[in-house]
Each structure stands twice: as C-alpha cells, then as structure tokens.
Amino acid sequence: MNTDSFALRHIGPRENDLPEMLKTIGVSSLDQLIYETVPDDILLKKALDLDTAMSEQEYLEHITELSTKNKLFKTYIGLGYNQSITPPVIQRNILENPGWYTAYTPYQAEIAQGRLEALLNFQTMVTDLTGMELANASLLDESTAAAEAMALLFAVRERDKKKNNASKFFVSEEILPQTLSLLQTRSEPLGIELVVGNHEEFDFSEAFFGAILQYPGRTGKVHNYKDFIQKANDSQIKVAVAADILSLVMLESPGHFGVDVVVGTTQRFGIPLGYGGPHAAFFATKDEYKRSIPGRIIGVTKDTDGNRALRMALQTREQHIKRDKATSNICTAQVLLAVMAGMYAVYHGPEGLKYIANKVHNGAATLANALEKLGFEQANDTYFDTIAIKTDATKIKFLAEAKEVNFYYPDDDTVSISINETTTIKDLNKILSIFSEAKKKDFQKLTSLKTGNKIPKEVSRKTDFLQQEVFKSYHSETDLMRYIKKLERKDLSLNHSMISLGSCTMKLNAAAEMLPLSDPMWGNMHPFVPVEQAEGYQTILKKLEKQLTEITGFAGTSLQPNSGAQGEYAGLMVIRAYHESRGDHHRNICIIPSSAHGTNPASAVMAGMQVVVTKSTEEGNIDIDDLREKAEKYKDNLSCLMVTYPSTHGVYESGIREITGIIHEFGGQVYMDGANMNAQVGLTNPGAIGADVCHLNLHKTFAIPHGGGGPGVGPICVAKQLVPFLPSNPVIATGGEKAITAISAAPYGSSLVCLISYAYICMLGVNGLKKSTQYAILNANYIKERLNGHYDVLYTGERGRAAHEMIVDCRPFKAKGIEVTDIAKRLMDYGFHAPTVSFPVAGTLMIEPTESESKTSLDQFCDAMISIRKEIDAADKDDANNVLKNSPHTLQMLTADTWDFPYSRQQAAFPMESVSENKFWPSVRRVDDAYGDRNLICTCDPIESYMEV
Template sequence: MKESPFHKRHIGPNKKEIDKMLSTLELNSINELIDQTLPEAIRLENKLEIDEGISENDFLNEMLKHADNNKCFETYIGQGYHPTITPAVIKRNILENPGWYTSYTPYQAEIAQGRLEALFNFQSVVSDLTGMEIANASLLDESSAAAEAMSMLFYLRDSAQKKNNSTKFFVSDQVLPQTISVLKTRANPLGIELIIDSIDNVNLSDNFFGILIQYPGKYGEIIDIKTVIKNAKKENLKVIVAADLLSLTLLEAPGNYNADVIVGTTQRFGIPLGYGGPHAAYFATKNDYKRNIPGRIIGQTKDIDDNPALRMALQTREQHIKRDRATSNICTAQVLLAVMAGMYAVYHGPKGLKKIAKKIHFKTIKLENILKNYGFTQENKYYFDTLKIKANSEEIMKIAEKEKVNFFYVDQNTVSIALNETVTDKNIEKIASIFKKALKSSFKPKKVENLQSRLPNNQLRKTNYLNHKIFSSYHSESAITRYIKSLEKKDLSLNHSMIPLGSCTMKLNAAAELLPISWSKWNNIHPFVPLNQAKGYQKVIGLLEKSLSEITGFKATSLQPNSGAQGEFAGLMVIRAFNKYRGEDHRDICLIPSSAHGTNPASAVMAGYKVIVVKTDKHGNINFDDLSQKVKENKNRIAALMITYPSTHGVFEPNIIEVTNLIHDFGGQVYMDGANMNAQVGLTSPSKIGADVCHLNLHKTFAIPHGGGGPGVGPICVAEHLEPFLPGNPFIKTGGEKSIDAISSAPWGSALASLISYGYIKLLGEKGLRKCSEVAILNSNYIKKRLEGAYEILYSGIKGKVAHEFIIDCRPFKKNGIEVVDIAKRLMDYGFHAPTVSFPVPGTMMIEPTESESIEEIDKFCEAMISIRMEIDSDNPSDFAMLKNAPHTEKMITSDKWEFPYTRQKAAFPLEFVRENKFWPTVRRIDEAFGDRNLICSCTSIDSFVKS
C-alpha cells in the first residue's frame, strides 16, 4: 500500500532525518526500534483495514460532495440551538487563525496572556449578563453545565439536608429535553432523585435540595422566576437557572433575583450550529461557591514587578489536584469558542447586543400578529423569541418541508417557532405563507396589530451591563482586528515553536483538515433536523466511527462525548449499565493506578464507584502483586480497572495482557484511557491489550486543535458486549438498543469538530497512520538519547526505550536551589513552552514531541534543555539568579536600568537560534498566591486592583 502525499506534509522528519535519528540510536530501521519498544505479544498481526491516504485536494473535493448531501433549510427549531451570524472578522482572525487554535491550556501564564485576557472578557460578559459574582472560562455544553451545577449543589447541601437525606432535585418540565436526559445520567450514580414536573404541581418542602428552571422555557414561555426563586428560598433550596444569555440583554438578570447558579450556552454569540457543536457553555455563581466551581477560572494577579497579569485561579479545586475528591472531572472545555463568543460581545458592545435582541423580539411579535390575523392561537403570554402556535403539525410539516423550512413540532396540534438574528422580513413572510397554505379556503382573515413588547414588565432589565471600556472600544473592523492581533502576539502557539507537552500530543493541525468546518453546508445544520437533511454528516460520521472502531479493534463507537473526561464518564456508565443488565450491579469498585490522569478517579467517583488506588513499581509499571492482592480482596466487587497505555510514565508495560486477564478472570471490565493512543495506532490496539472500552482524544491523536483548552472530542469505542449500552439522545435515535441516557446535549456531540479527525484519517491512510505512531516514538527516543547525559530519565522499557513520551527527573536540582518551575520559566527565554510539569511525578517534566516536529526543531529544543542544565550546574551565582528571574520580558531587557548580575544578551538570547525568531513573554514570573488571595474574575480596573 503506497503512502499518501499528505504524510510528507504532516510528518516532520524526512527520510534523511529519520536515518540520522536512527543512527544516533544505533539502530538500522524503525522496525528495529518498534521491536525494542513494543512487547511482541501485543503487536498487530495484520494491517488496519483503512483505505490508503488521498491528497489534500482530493479530500476537499470529497468533503464538498458530502456537504452537498446536507440540506440547509431555514431553521426555527430552537431547543437551545439557533442560527447566528459569525462576524467575518472573528471567523478570519480567530477561528481560522493557527495563532489562536493551536495553543494549549494556559498553564504557563507568562506566555498565554492573550487568551487569558480573551477568556477574562468572556467571564465578564457572563457575570454581567447573569448578574452573578463569578463565572468560569466555559464548560462543554448547556446540558452538562446544568449537570455540573446540580452535582455542585448536591455536595454543598447543609448539615440538616444531609442529615435528612435530602436527595430530591426538582427539574421544571420546561427544561430542554436533552438537559433532562443528561441530568438523569449524572443523577443516578450519585443517588439523586429527579422530580420532573410543572413548577405549579410540586411541593418543594419535601426533601429537596435544589431546583432547575429554564428561562425562557423550552417552547419560549417566560415564567415569573422571581416568585419561583423566592418560594424555593423559603424552603432553603438552592436554585439553578438555565438562561438564554442573549435574552438577558432585555430581561433582568436571574442573579438579581438571588439565583445560586446560572448556566447556559453562548452559541448565540456568533458560534455556528455545527450539527450540535462545539459551543461554549457558561457557568456563573456566587463567590460563596468559588472553591466548588467546575472548570477553569481566569483571575487577576500580578508579576514579580507588580505589573498586572492574568492566570488560572484556584487550581487546587480541579481534578488534576483533587483526583477522587474532585466533584467534577472537567478538563478540556471550549476555550476557542469562548474566545469567539467573548469577542462577539466586545465587537458588538452592550448597545449592539441589545439591538440584536430587540430585532429578534420584534420580528417575533410581527410574526405573531400575522399568524393571529390568520386565526391561529399563540399560547405564550410572555416570550422573547419563540412562539407556540396551535396548528395541525402534520399539515404544517408537509408544507414546510416543501418550502425547505424547519419548525419544532411539539405534538399533533402544536408548532414551536424560534426566531434568531439571521431572520429577515422575507423569512417572516415565508413562515406566514406556510401557515396560510394550511388554512381552509373558507377562512376570513382577522385584523390584529399589537406591536407592544411581549416581555413581562416586572422582569425587564433595569441593571446595566458590559460597562468596562473593553466593550466600547473595538466596534470598527480595524480596531477589533488590531485588538485580536495584540492578544495573539502575547501567546506562544504551534505556529512559533514545538509545544512538547507530555500526555497532550500537540501535533500539526493541518489547514486542509480544518477548511471544511468554515463551510456553511457543514456549520449551518441544526442537531435535531431530520436525518434526511444531514446525509452528508451521517455519511462522514458513519465512516469516522467505522475507522475508529477499526483502529481500536472494537465493535462500535459513539462520538457523543465532547471531551476525554466525558468519554471516561461515558465509558464507565456503559460498564455500569452492562453490570446492571447482567444482575451484577453490586460491582462498585474501580481500580486505578497511582500514575493515572486526574480525570480517571474523578470520573470514577462521578459514575458512582469507589476508587481503590493501585501502586506502581520502580520501573513505572502497575505493581502486579499489589493489583492481585486488591483484586482478590474485592473479587466480587470489581467493576473496572482504568489503565492508560502506554502508561503515563511513558513505557509500554510488558505484562499488560497478564494485567487485563486478571481483571477479566474476576468478572471485571478494563477501561483504557486513550490519552496516549498516538503511540498505538497501527502498531497495537486497546482490544489487543485486553481492554473492553476506551475513549479517544480526537484533539490529541486525531488532530483536532487544542484551541487553548478546547474544543475536544472524546468518543468511546466498545467491545461487542457493551455496544447495546452506548449513549442515546431524546430527539434522534443514537446509541445501542439498551442505551444509557445522554452524555452531551447533541446526538453526536461536537460533530463539526469531528470532521477534522475524519480528514486526518482520510489524508494519511493506513500506512500514514502507522508511520505517525512510529515517528512519534522515534522522535521521543531521539530526544531521550540527546538528553541522557544532562538529565536522569525516570522510566524506560526493558530494552531501554520509551514510548512517544518520557519523563526527566528535575528533583536532584533542588540541592542547587533550582525547582522544576524554574526550568519551565527559563525555557520561555529560549522560545519554548515547557513540557508537562510535575505530572505524573512531582518535580519532573514529561516530554512529548509528536511526529510533526522536524529534527531541526527537536535539536533546538534539546540544545535549550542542555544549555539550561549547564546554567543549573554553573558555579557562577549569576546563572542561579538568571534561572530564578526567568522569564525575561522585552520591557525588562530594553529598560535603561539593568541591575542584574548577568548580561541582557545571556538573559534574552542564550543561544544563537533564539535571535532568529525571538518570542517575548509579556509579563515576568506570575505571583500565583496573590491571585488566589485577591480573587477577581471579571473586568474591573486592573491597575486599581493591583494597587489594592
């Protein structure tokens, strides 16, 4: 099978460079390297049944043909999704800009001030519009945000509620159906009893701990939430409001009515439908709950010179720190989409947003008047953008489909019409004509004309919002373009240098893979349209699921989870459903190695399991004796073992089949975390090592960009016996015959982003995919070889080789007074993002180069690391000071005053190659503790904050 022309674009080293690296490793071929790295027992005997790769041009032509099979009707379905207008300046300068979409989560704040500011703006928009004190920097979708809120309030029950076993949670029957489905998934393992009913029918005094209401409701009705919240508070209940953020430019903020948590989606802020995603959800709450908020929070702080700066705040509450004590497993969020949504608000400003909302509202009033003139009844007394019309649904549907229009059909006699910012008078006329055609010929029109607002007077917005100058400064295209560029220049991304983050797989995100997501026939499809309107999507989704099943060796795949952590939760819930089906729901223990990702124990607890930690041995492998003992002690209770392969220590454990066989012998299932799949594709597979289910990170192995912390896609692939339990959806038939409830809002999660991974597989083909794994392992071992004299390699395989990543030990440098963080900050002066710091072992760095980096770039990184080691070992006190002062900013280097015991040149240009493409951090080392002690997470005067 021949290689595709694309593999030469995607894979960094050419043949000559590959031969050079092999020579450095004293090997004759890549096959010899793989033989010394992968245990023979788990090698695939046959090649993957995946077609050979195609050219970029052929791929784009294929995607055009698939796109033509999608039907872009005028869509008024609503249900949490609305057509919107993405400003071209935001699309071009953010969505299509690798300076924004190839960066990583901003753990290294000094080289991430741009997207931190963009996310800070996003939080400010959310806090202002909801009337809450604090907001996070996005969640995955509205449904999972509501589930996170419910879980948070469950853990925050007061002592009396815990004593009384208050486990009931009320959900209004006007909440979106997909949200209710996701709530069911999350509630069950936590022992929460959902009561779904009309707010008028429920006695809230009866063992409830919280309630969830939709504002406006799923069919558009605006209820008196002020009274609902007041009544709930009388019973000491906490209140979640799922709110349409755009409507809050006209309606009073629920925070001003004493709501506890407000959640929703920011999709209406310029984010395309994308057949369900990706879209950034929001989560806003009170300061009282700041240490319980799921997800990342961006907060103000200062650097060591007291300059204002931004950073991720309160990280000790997150899963990578708290592990099995975390109340949420959220890791990847929707940062790129949050940046776009925040910039939409910056570009339009408060007046512009209000103008858009008013336009939608009065178009809706106009349509209501026309339909009333035709004799139709509209049932919503108060509404923002959605009408609930009494009509013959079957007749309306028949006419609407001929006119290429989608409505939401509530029942046989009710049609819901949700308008949006794209609607024109011509659209209104077309909608009206559809209803007119459904009338009997004898009908005589009435004359109704009432243009008064249909918003309740007692709930009109009285409080101001978006008063900070950032929201009134960039309303021309020149101004917003320059602002976006100024932020982009503050961030280090893959378009500057390699990002060698272990367990993150920062590989090339090829332009050809990304192009189709900008095409309207892909990004303008509502997730709940009839399947015959999304034949292009259905074809590509089917082919992608088939390819992922083939790559993993499993029977079936679900694309619904929209992050790796959600994939973990989904996989564990599938195992839970399987055990219940076979009458073994007493299996409640999940075994997890101590080296596992923090999401693993957090996901296991969310799925209702008790976590038992398994030790690792001195070689970094699962301690088989400890595992055996714990399995035998709990032999009838073992539900699952969660493993990562190759391990997070960067080695292919030689006895992995013995490990998985042990679990199966005692009736358990094996879950494989797919974070390290980039070392497996085409060489081995999760099925081959004995797993029953795995998730994949399409934003790692399969080339979806990280976007600064999202989007992600975390599909699960399962063996045949687990297929019936794959997650479903309340609108579209998905999943298995005995499907668990939904994991995400949309049937196929972030479907638009999944197109990228389909492109990656199509372009590379079987041979290219396998070569990616081989070269990723080669690049890793080459760096290991180059750094061996300078750093201790913590773990290696039996034959001295590592997988696609490895760990260097920085703890010995403590005797010199140097911490691992000093090395991370000094690397910025050399133009590099640090490898993963202190995971999975504190005081270490985990390095992963991926297959996309050339030997030239890899050598620069190695030279930087070796140079830093020389600085560490130096007897000159000035070198110690230089490491402690890193990173060095342009402002610092060009200052008239220089009081440091080393030269400016050594600080800023430590090696000659740095001069060629110097990247300047925009702030000096961040004061982490100051930001947590003085938490501010939305726009204020940053100078006054630092002075305080």
C-alpha cells in the same frame, strides 16, 4: 518526492534525516526501534482495514461533494440551538487563525496572556448578563453545565445542617429535553432523586436540596420565577437556572432574583451550529461556591514587578489536584469558542447586543401578530423569541418541509417557532406562506418589523451590563482586528515553535483538515433536523465511527462525548449498565493505578464507583502482584480497572495482557484511557491488549486543535458486549438497544470538529497512520538520546526505550536551588512552551514531541535544554539572583535604563543564536499565583473596584 502525499507534509523528519536519527538512538532501522519498544505479544499481525490515503486535493473535493448532500433548510427549531452570525473579522482572525486554534491550555501564564485576557472578557460578559458574582471560562454545552450545577448544589448542601441528608432535586417540566436526559444520567450514580414537575405546584419540602428552572422555558414562555426563588431561598433550597444568554439582554438577570447558579450556552454569540457543537457553555455562581465551581477560572494577579497579570485561578480545587474528592471531572473547556463568543460581545458592545436582541424579539412578535391575523392561536402570552402555534402539526410539517423549512413539533397540536439573529423579513414571509397555505387563505406580506412587548414588566431588564471599557472600544472592524492581533502576539502557539507537552500530543493541525469548518454547508446545520436532511454529516460520522472502531480493535463507537473527561465518564457508565444488565448491581469497585490522571478517579466517583488505588513498581509500572491481590480481595464487587496505555510514565508495560486478564478473571471490565493512543495506532490497539472500552482524545491523536484549552472530543469505542449500552439522545435516536441516557447535549457531540479527525484518517490512510505512530516513537527516543548525559529519564521499557513520551527528572537540581518550574519558565526565553510540568511525578518534565516535528525542531529544543543544563550547573543555591530564577525575561526588562542582574542582557534574552532569528517575548514576568488566589478577581472590571483582602 510525492507532493500528493499528505503524510509527507504531516510527518516532520525527512527521509534523509532518518539515518542520523537512528544512529543517535543506536538502532539500524525503524523496525528495530519498534521491536525494542513495543511488546511483541500485542503487535498487530495484519494491517488495519482502512482505505489508502487521499491527497489533500482529493479530500477537499470529497468533502465538498459530501457537503452538497446536507440540505440546509431554514430552521426555527430552537431547543437551545439557534443560528447566529459569526462576524467575518472573528471568523478570519480567530477561528481560522492557527495563532489562536493551535495554542495549549494556559497553564504557562506568562506566554498565554492574550488568551487569558480574552477569557477574562468572556467571564465578565457572563457575570454581567447573569447577574452572578463569579463565572468560569466555559464548559462543554448547556446540558452538561446544568448537570454540573446539580452536582455542585448537591456537594454544597452539607453546609446546611437541615439539608445535608436531602437527596431530591426538582426539575421544571420546562427544561430542554436533552438537559433532562443529562440530569437523569448524572443523578442516579450520585444518589440524587429527580422530581420533574410544574414549578407553580412545587411543595418546597425538606427532602429537596435544589431545583433547576429554564428561562425562557422550553416552549418559549417567559415565566416570572421571583416567587418561586424567594420561597426556595426561605426553604434553604438552592436554585439553578438554565438561561438563554441573548434573552438576558432583555430579561432581568437570574442573579438579580437570588438564584445560586446560572448556566447556558453562548452559541448564539457568533458560534456556528455545526450539527451540535462545539459551543462554549457558561457557568456562573456565587463567590461562596468558588472552591466548588467546575472547570477553569481565569483570575487577575501580579507579576514579579507588581504589574497586572492573568492566570488560571484556584487550581487546587480541580480534579488533577483533588482527584476522587473533586466535585467534577471536567478537564477540557471550550476556550476557542469562548474566545469567539467573548469577542462577539466586544465587537457589538451593549448597544449592539440590544439591537440584535430587540430584532429577534420584534421578529417573533411580528410573526405572531401576522399569524393571529390569519386565524391561528398563539399560545405563549409571554416570550422572547419562541412562539407556539396551536394547529395541526402534521399538516404544517408536510407543508414546511416542502418549502425547506424546519419547525419544532412538541406535540400533534403545536408548532413551535424560534426566531434567530439571521431571520429576515423575507424569511418571516416565507413562514407566513406555509401557514396561509394550510388555511387556504391569503396573507398580507410584511414590510417591516413591529415592536414587540411580550416580555413581562416584572422581569424586563433594568440593570446595565457590559459597561467596562473593553466592550466600548472595538466596534469597527479595524479596531477589533488590531485588538485580536495584540492579544495573539502575547501567546505562544504551535505556529511559533514546538509544544512538547507529554500526554497532550500537540501535533500538526493541517490547514486542509480545518478548511471545511468555515463552510456554511457544515456550519449551519441544526443538530435536531431530520436525519435525512443531514446526509453529508451522517455519512461522515458513520464512516468515522467505523474508522475508529477498526483502529481500536473493537465492535462499536459513540461520538457523543465532547471531551476526554466525558469519554471517561461515558465508558464507565456503559460498564456500569453492562454489570446491571446481568444483575451485578453490587459491582462498584474501580481499580486505578497511582500514576493515573486526576480525571480517572474523579470520573469513577461520578459514575457511582468506589476507587481502590494500586501501587506502582520502582520501574513505574503497575505492580501486578498488588493488582492481583486487590482484584481478588474485591472480586465480588469488582467493576473495572482504569488503565492508560502506554502508561502515564511513557512506557509500554510488557505485562499489560496479564493485567487485563486478571481483571477479567475476577469478573471486571477494563477501561483504557486513550490519552496515549498516538503510540498505538497501526501498531497495536486496545482490543489487542485486552481492554473492553476506551475513550479517544480526538484533540490529541486525531489532530483536532487544542484551541487554547478546547474544543475537545472524547468518543468511546467498545467491545461487542458493551455495544448495546452506547448512549442515546432524547430527540435524535442514537446508541444501542439498551442505551444509557445522554452523555452530552447533542446526538453526536461536537460534530463539526469531527470533520477534522475524519480528514486526518482519510488523508494519512492506513500506511500513513502507522508511519505517524512510528515517527512519534522515533522522535521521542531521539530526544531521549540527545539529552542523555544531561538529564535522567525516569522510566523506560525493558530494552531502555521510551514510548512516544518520556519523563525527565529535574529533582536532583534542587541541590542547586533550581526547581522544575524554573526550567519551565526559562524555556520561554528560548522560545519554547514548557513540557508537562510535575505530572505524573512532581519535579519532572514529561516530553512528547509528536511525529509532526522536524529534526531541526527537535535539535533546537534539545540544544535549549542542554544550554539550560549548563545554566543550572552555574547556579549558586545560596543566590537566587540568577538567569533561571529571574526567568522569563520581558522586553520591558531588556530595554529598561537599569540592569541590576549578574548576567548580561544577551544571556537573558538571546541565550542561543537561533533565538534571535525568531524571538518570542513573554509579555509579563513570573506570575504570583498565591497572591491571585488570596485576592480573587475574575472579571475585567477596573482594579479600583476591588478591595484587597
């Protein structure tokens, strides 16, 4: 037993389990199983060119050494990123706690009430500070949230007859540069014309449907937008505002002035900089736009007993339902970071936030006053945290970097300085020493902060915020620690049992992979520092790009997309740019199989493409004849095919090379969705199947934790002809020679969590990566054979094998009155999170065990499924009072004085002996989704403050 082997710890089944598992499957060796599963013509003929595996100890020494190459200067760049203080109680109990970071998206609400409550706190915090009626549970970053705001306002303009043909969108010149780049990326495919200018000179003509403002502005100035917003409202022009959330503690909320959307980032609320991410953006809007708002919304409803319960609201508006009719393709949120930001507000409360905001503002005012005494001109007559000094920027830059300080230099004559929560009087004196040296003049050292008064009275905050009980109750560490634990106990995460979600790959997120995330040498790096200060990050990110390029069989990689949906969009935009570079502007047809995930058609529409759906055969494969017919029909305008491999049905389609060949024959490119890369690494790759671009879900195959629904990372890997078009960033140079504009706000997306995937690849090494894929296939086929005779698997390969996942058909049980949802809820009583429900086929369960689960875990899950099958057989379709329909069963039910059910308490709560050893109690009974959608409540205000519709 090689205890240095990370693969030994990562892969679940033991060597002595292998013979029995292979016997159950009916093969003599792992090689035979792979031969019977993966088409021979796509198998790699040689091993990947990757390093051999490091041990955990070797990796931790390696990553520590690399961290010392990062130079952590005191940084006052701002531009939407400001160092903040992560309260240790939140760092230890949430960021570093697998009970929080290994949870899945809360689609199964009854076992996710803790996360849902934390997200409801986040939404309440956002609505209060922005002054809006409704907020979602986070988006990816401020710039992409601003782009989503533009898209929403464009989509809803049709409600106004005067504006349904308007296509111009005004962008204030005060907007952050990365946000402008994102708006440029998103606007062009949708037919939106951006007009950048001074808001004071805007003409409010009928050609405009919307506008976006920055509050405070890019240069730090606090503008009074009241007149602009009033004139826009009078002209039926919708207004979005990108706001600094900490400044809203002192500035009046944009909603108070009548805007339509407010976006921003909550990074200042205790989230590490992480060289650009991950951070939780916010998106708040009016109630009338609730069916168009992107992302997830957490809402209040009731359970079977009428008790308060939470769940994800209005899911019918999302891309997985609306597909190409959706207003957004967004699938991943930033739940873990939103939970942290919400807890930051809970911990500090309104008075604590006021103290922090005032300290920041006073620090800026104190510095400005001292610099003026030195003889410098400070250009901002109003500001919250950012001052603008008129001087020789080149000279200051030289002196500042010599003293390990970073400022922002918007032009040769301006030095911009953004004060943050961590800035001390000592820091302010160091800044003054730089400017005094430039003046060759002594300065008087600061000993205290002066009270700032640079916020205009017209926009100073007069409305209360965060008056709900939760923001007043947990201000000691003891109290907050217990509150966080109370919520954690309501959630079923990977630290409790297997989460066998098909397409979502809930594998081990190893502790060694996670440890560097808490290291300030990685966490405190601003994304816009000069690249030579980020040598450690640059080394890792370039190496990770090279590793992913090799794994996919392609020629180049961009790490910028910070979710799978962003990766899809980025891949399509690169294809679009490639066609346009060849003069093929007319190529806009995107062929998508009918089984594809809803993000695929939504992404295609966002990229300005027209979706054509191709049929599936009875075996669940792409109908090649239908594909060829459609490719030939649209050959003059064919842009691309979007394909998932192995298929969404859990099958390695043997005709994949013929499929990709057809698309190339008619001038198209092939985009491969990387959701199922866990069945490819080391065995085959997108290059081998004939694809041209793929996105990779690093939060699936490459071990970044799902975090309760995010963070996610979705880099794209591309063939040689597409490398020149990889995305750029307006502040730090990235991308190819003909780079498209930005896909995400930060140059390298969510860089901090890329460390996890780098660790995963380094510690598994070339052999461990391949072995992981083989064991993922082994585990899936073991479950398939164990369930044989109890459940039917809907699709298999030509030799009867599943890939890394399978679809179990639950539709026959309708004859017994049992729906797939009943099985999903009953699994909670057995201590398991349900597999993926009704995707991609309604009435089914898609099961993916991953390579990380042991044979013991697989057997416990199979035993539970077999036990449930017996309960189905015993059910009476004419009597809904049975153990399945009443599931899940709560502790409150089991301990009640009365028991009015035709089965025992034992059967309800402890249906198998193994359950009693590790019982998980759902905290609510089955939730009522329809009631919650009819009576939409999305904040933690007292229920009495709402009237039932």
